[in-house]
Amino acid sequence: MALLAALIVFALIAPVFGPPDKIYANGISAHGLPLPFGSADHLLGTDSVGRDMLARLAYGGRTTLEFTFISNITSIGLGAIVGIAAGFLGGVIEMVLMRITEIFLSVPTVISGLALASVLGQGVFGVVVVVTALYWAWTARVVYGETLALRKRPFVEAAIAQGVPSATIMRRHILPHLSSLLFVIAALNGAAVVAIGAGLSYLGAGVQPPTPEWGAMVNDGQNALQYMPHEVLEPLICIILTVLAFVLIGEGIARRGAVSLRRSWLDI
Amino acid sequence: MARYLGTRLGLGVLTVFCVVLLTFVLMFVVPGDPARTIAGPRATPQVLALVRSNLHLNQSVVAQLGNYVVGMLHGDLGVSYVQDQPVTSLIMGRLPATIELGLAGLFLELVLGGTLGVWDGLRTRRSRALAVVNVGFLSVPTFSLAFLLLLLFGYELNLFPIDGGTGGTRIVLPALTLGLFGMPYYANVVRDAMQETLAAPYTRTAVAKGLPRSQVLRRHVLRNALSPALTMAGLDFAILLSGVVFVETVFGWPGIGQLQTQAFYNVDRPVLMGTVVVAAILVVVATLAIDLLRMLIDPRTRLATR
Amino acid sequence: MELDEHRDGEGSAGLTRRGLLQAAGLGAGALYLAGCGGTSQKLVSNSKQVKVASGIPGPPAVGGRRGGQITIGWEAEGNSMDPVIGYNLTSWDALCNCITAPPLVFGASGDGPYPNAAEHITASEHNSAYTVRFRPGVRFQHGRAVTAADYVYSWERVLDPKLASWASSYLYPIEGAEEVFKGKAKSIKGVKVVDPMTVRIQLHEPDLTFPNILAQPYMAAVPREVVQRYGKDFPHHVVSTGPFMLSNYNSAAQTCVFTANRKYLWSGLPYIDKVNYRWGASAQTELLQLEHGNIQSIGEGIGASLVPQVSAQPSLQKFVVRFPLPAVLWIGLNCKRAPFTDVRVRQALNYAVNRSQLGRVTYGTGEPWGLPFPKTLPGFPRKATQYPYDPARAKSLLRAAGAEKLSFTLTSTTQDPYPNIAQVLQQQFRAVGVQMSIDTVSSNAYNTATENKNFTAAPTEWYQVQPTALDILTSNYTTGASSNYWNYSDHRVDALANDALQAPTTSRSNAYLAQAEVLIARDAPGIFLEALNFVDGRSPDLENFHYNVFYGTYYDRLWT
Numbered sequence A: 001m002a003l004l005a006a007l008i009v010f011a012l013i014a015p016v017f018g019p020p021d022k023i024y025a026n027g028i029s030a031h032g033l034p035l036p037f038g039s040a041d042h043l044l045g046t047d048s049v050g051r052d053m054l055a056r057l058a059y060g061g062r063t064t065l066e067f068t069f070i071s072n073i074t075s076i077g078l079g080a081i082v083g084i085a086a087g088f089l090g091g092v093i094e095m096v097l098m099r100i101t102e103i104f105l106s107v108p109t110v111i112s113g114l115a116l117a118s119v120l121g122q123g124v125f126g127v128v129v130v131v132t133a134l135y136w137a138w139t140a141r142v143v144y145g146e147t148l149a150l151r152k153r154p155f156v157e158a159a160i161a162q163g164v165p166s167a168t169i170m171r172r173h174i175l176p177h178l179s180s181l182l183f184v185i186a187a188l189n190g191a192a193v194v195a196i197g198a199g200l201s202y203l204g205a206g207v208q209p210p211t212p213e214w215g216a217m218v219n220d221g222q223n224a225l226q227y228m229p230h231e232v233l234e235p236l237i238c239i240i241l242t243v244l245a246f247v248l249i250g251e252g253i254a255r256r257g258a259v260s261l262r263r264s265w266l267d268i
Numbered sequence B: 001m002a003r004y005l006g007t008r009l010g011l012g013v014l015t016v017f018c019v020v021l022l023t024f025v026l027m028f029v030v031p032g033d034p035a036r037t038i039a040g041p042r043a044t045p046q047v048l049a050l051v052r053s054n055l056h057l058n059q060s061v062v063a064q065l066g067n068y069v070v071g072m073l074h075g076d077l078g079v080s081y082v083q084d085q086p087v088t089s090l091i092m093g094r095l096p097a098t099i100e101l102g103l104a105g106l107f108l109e110l111v112l113g114g115t116l117g118v119w120d121g122l123r124t125r126r127s128r129a130l131a132v133v134n135v136g137f138l139s140v141p142t143f144s145l146a147f148l149l150l151l152l153f154g155y156e157l158n159l160f161p162i163d164g165g166t167g168g169t170r171i172v173l174p175a176l177t178l179g180l181f182g183m184p185y186y187a188n189v190v191r192d193a194m195q196e197t198l199a200a201p202y203t204r205t206a207v208a209k210g211l212p213r214s215q216v217l218r219r220h221v222l223r224n225a226l227s228p229a230l231t232m233a234g235l236d237f238a239i240l241l242s243g244v245v246f247v248e249t250v251f252g253w254p255g256i257g258q259l260q261t262q263a264f265y266n267v268d269r270p271v272l273m274g275t276v277v278v279a280a281i282l283v284v285v286a287t288l289a290i291d292l293l294r295m296l297i298d299p300r301t302r303l304a305t306r
Numbered sequence C: 001m002e003l004d005e006h007r008d009g010e011g012s013a014g015l016t017r018r019g020l021l022q023a024a025g026l027g028a029g030a031l032y033l034a035g036c037g038g039t040s041q042k043l044v045s046n047s048k049q050v051k052v053a054s055g056i057p058g059p060p061a062v063g064g065r066r067g068g069q070i071t072i073g074w075e076a077e078g079n080s081m082d083p084v085i086g087y088n089l090t091s092w093d094a095l096c097n098c099i100t101a102p103p104l105v106f107g108a109s110g111d112g113p114y115p116n117a118a119e120h121i122t123a124s125e126h127n128s129a130y131t132v133r134f135r136p137g138v139r140f141q142h143g144r145a146v147t148a149a150d151y152v153y154s155w156e157r158v159l160d161p162k163l164a165s166w167a168s169s170y171l172y173p174i175e176g177a178e179e180v181f182k183g184k185a186k187s188i189k190g191v192k193v194v195d196p197m198t199v200r201i202q203l204h205e206p207d208l209t210f211p212n213i214l215a216q217p218y219m220a221a222v223p224r225e226v227v228q229r230y231g232k233d234f235p236h237h238v239v240s241t242g243p244f245m246l247s248n249y250n251s252a253a254q255t256c257v258f259t260a261n262r263k264y265l266w267s268g269l270p271y272i273d274k275v276n277y278r279w280g281a282s283a284q285t286e287l288l289q290l291e292h293g294n295i296q297s298i299g300e301g302i303g304a305s306l307v308p309q310v311s312a313q314p315s316l317q318k319f320v321v322r323f324p325l326p327a328v329l330w331i332g333l334n335c336k337r338a339p340f341t342d343v344r345v346r347q348a349l350n351y352a353v354n355r356s357q358l359g360r361v362t363y364g365t366g367e368p369w370g371l372p373f374p375k376t377l378p379g380f381p382r383k384a385t386q387y388p389y390d391p392a393r394a395k396s397l398l399r400a401a402g403a404e405k406l407s408f409t410l411t412s413t414t415q416d417p418y419p420n421i422a423q424v425l426q427q428q429f430r431a432v433g434v435q436m437s438i439d440t441v442s443s444n445a446y447n448t449a450t451e452n453k454n455f456t457a458a459p460t461e462w463y464q465v466q467p468t469a470l471d472i473l474t475s476n477y478t479t480g481a482s483s484n485y486w487n488y489s490d491h492r493v494d495a496l497a498n499d500a501l502q503a504p505t506t507s508r509s510n511a512y513l514a515q516a517e518v519l520i521a522r523d524a525p526g527i528f529l530e531a532l533n534f535v536d537g538r539s540p541d542l543e544n545f546h547y548n549v550f551y552g553t554y555y556d557r558l559w560t
Helices: A001-012 A055-089 A091-106 A111-121 A125-151 A153-162 A165-200 A216-222 A232-255 B002-029 B034-038 B047-053 B059-075 B087-121 B128-139 B144-156 B166-196 B201-208 B212-239 B246-253 B256-265 B267-299 C002-007 C089-099 C150-160 C177-181 C225-237 C283-292 C307-312 C315-318 C343-352 C355-362 C389-398 C418-431 C443-451 C470-476 C491-502 C507-522
Strands: C069-074 C118-123 C129-134 C191-195 C198-202 C244-250 C254-260 C276-280 C320-332 C364-369 C407-412 C436-441 C456-465 C526-540
Touching: A001 A055, A001 A232, A001 C150, A055 A091, A055 A125, A055 A165, A055 A216, A055 A232, A055 C418, A091 A125, A091 B002, A091 B267, A111 A125, A111 A165, A125 A153, A125 A165, A125 B212, A125 B267, A153 A165, A153 B256, A165 A216, A165 A232, A165 B128, A165 B166, A216 B144, A216 C307, A232 B128, B002 B059, B002 B267, B034 B047, B034 C443, B047 B246, B047 C177, B059 B267, B087 B212, B087 B256, B128 B166, B128 C307, B144 B246, B144 C283, B166 B212, B166 B246, B201 B212, B201 C456, B201 C526, B212 B267, B246 B256, B246 C283, B267 C089, C069 C089, C069 C283, C089 C118, C089 C244, C089 C254, C089 C276, C089 C355, C150 C191, C150 C198, C150 C225, C177 C507, C198 C456, C254 C364, C254 C456, C307 C315, C320 C343, C343 C389, C343 C507, C343 C526, C355 C364, C355 C418, C355 C470, C355 C526, C407 C443, C418 C436, C418 C456, C443 C456, C456 C470, C456 C526, C470 C491, C491 C507
Parallel strands: C069 C276, C407 C436, C407 C456
Antiparallel strands: C118 C129, C129 C198, C191 C198, C244 C254, C254 C276, C320 C456, C320 C526, C364 C526
């Protein structure tokens, strides 16, 4: 939680570090190379056109955190609803929903992503919709599998036998058991969402330059991996910290939640 | 059971058809002119027009789709616009290398992720270091990871070929990239499932019965903990088989991913559609296989009990 | 206008992607004519060395060792090995340096063309007809001797409507060629076989540049019997007259092999036994492979984003050679779209660019160049002066045009080095009060946007494939030219282009072209930015390595 707060604060105070798109005359060395980590004027170095990495990272955080949060919530929300409904209700609903899921899993990312983006336009909104469209199916598939297992648990069967409405069972009995799984998925998807966002930028459909964005910064820096690794490492560390924050929050919830008063019977 | 299988297969065909339909329409939404990539930047409007009429690109989207579906039902996936070769032979040419890499990658993912997951699951406290390592591999772009492995093990240490040669060791680095990339997913899922099953009543029962620890682990815990990992593995394999373009380009691996990406950039619609059809079939088969396997492993989800 | 009738489709679609560059063209070559050869060499009689024929056009070819092989790494697969279909860089390299030996060839720096598979060529008095005498004893790679009839067949093949060759329009200056392409005639009326080794080519009108076409790979002979035997598979079994023969094409394994043609018309060449192509690896991997000795050359060269690595890693420097190309990079401006309908705005932006700062983010793949025509053009009497960096002047021009608060959108792609250039320009324009937003789109969307002239400004490149500025002029700047996405039209430029084409001598032709450049520079249908270099990555162990600005590496005369 503290980690996430720190990242958000870092993004919020971005203007302190100066403009993200200013190209500094001294931002490139005499050999035409970016400045490395720890340079006097640019603490985190510069990128390949001579812009301050620190400012770009801070501003990039705004964009990246924004679309990562939103699209994680939307894609997991949709995926969880579909997965639980299909797994719990079964029958025709299950068949239809899971086949739709398969369709979404089969259409190649580049095509569906670009097609959607060309309809929706560029920018954060487009990225959110595309990521949601691409990732809900994956979540649904995993949640569906878990729900199937949960459905046969005694407490669920007991609730069904008592005639508790399906919606209530799904909400009260199934969803809580899935909460830690959903956070795991959120953490796992977090990195992928950033990568998809960067991929879309590369294909001309995501966030547009010079707006900084961590994923795109990693992409841009990959050419410099051998001689100026800071161009990749710095945004990468930011992404890792974000994903880590998700993981830790997920664990925190799991520890606190009633469901996960877990212990291993093996260790008794 | 037979009826269930029949329904699933029938629906599977329907799914593939829907994917074909959807992708076909989407291809026309994405801007691009196949004639331009066939004839090149210096072709005149006159040449472009001729190319279009030679390839029947003047027909309506519906007519083109109709032709495509009819061809597909006859097992004909068309001819590549750019390479002028049958799509089936282009895909078949790439299939062995793709399957080889897919299997090796999946194997390493399962071994690495499974081992870590089981190890972490058995610990009373979760390992923070492991979480960081996991998140690290999760976040590194495949391209960078692949290139770093190539740089370290291929170039600096000279342990593996860097030219995509023909030796048996050439699979190691690309498969390792896939393994490391997939590892965190499996580690997480396996670990969570482990904890779930360790805490489950049937484990208590098994322990109470006085079964030896190893037997409880093998017969009850691992068996149940593998179910979600299996769901992932099946789908993962389908996805690995439809191509992993970054790993393929870094290692010069002749897989389907490159074929598809090139086709995308070249607006080579028949090749693109061909790879999509193959991917769709793989996904349908994989999900069916997963569901069947799950029934086998986890009796609770068996149809009979429903 | 006469010029447009047959020039209308010359070249097309901005030769943008480096990977998609190259294709042939027209243009006023040097006035070479009959038998005027390239560099000639004495027959070497040193018994230890290979005997090499004399009179081989191009760079020195003597003194080599026989044997060995080289491997070239490519990112993309060739689009076709058929001389009339191949156009992307991989195909172009294979066609020019392995598969074909066209009647004429250009010299390494773009001079010529010189006799090659043709022994000599004679122009009629007004350059409206040419007589080509083919060299006796030239054989196809499968052994049969080549005759004039083979050329007639091969040229008709360029015009075959079933093949829809991109090169077809380059033959339109020949009488009756267009009719063949349109399916109205079976044979080209203007091509007559005079004797078994001679043809006479009748053109519609005087054309000084026609011999440049004969120096393009699609004009090389291919044997009818092989084409017919393989049909659709001909590209994978191509046979022509070049120094290396395609012996294995394995699309699935992403490789192909060319083996030495020991019946090559220049006896003694090639030295090496095999040229291997391998494609599908990333540029960064290729650089490692080059350093490691797995490949001997990076086909596409080293792109702008990888060049800094060479600066950072001194051990790499010996692998890198730079060649100035007759090629330019600029931002095309749509002259029929606000705000670029006003010439003052277009000029202002040219003054607003600090080209040397721009040069620092393209790392030697380009150098500052503020004019429309390429920097390196043999014998070009340049009259136009480059746009200097003058922000004050830019501001006053903008003020005069009433466009102090100018904003526009640049339609760009992620193709190297466009993103860097776009972002640096954005900064430089901001300094004179111009807001440029960048709209990055996929390369396919970019092509669609430019072809439909549905853009305001777009970065573009042009790689000439012949030594005359007519190449870029008649494709980009004459009224209605096929790559004139800029809606640029000036009747004086059109007239000068026509004069240059019909001029009796190259120097007269170039004088017209120099005038045309002055007009285009002044009208500024683009923001002229850079002259391009080819940054080649190749093994220093390759001996007698030479590079042709149009064709690429001379594989025939290098040895290891």
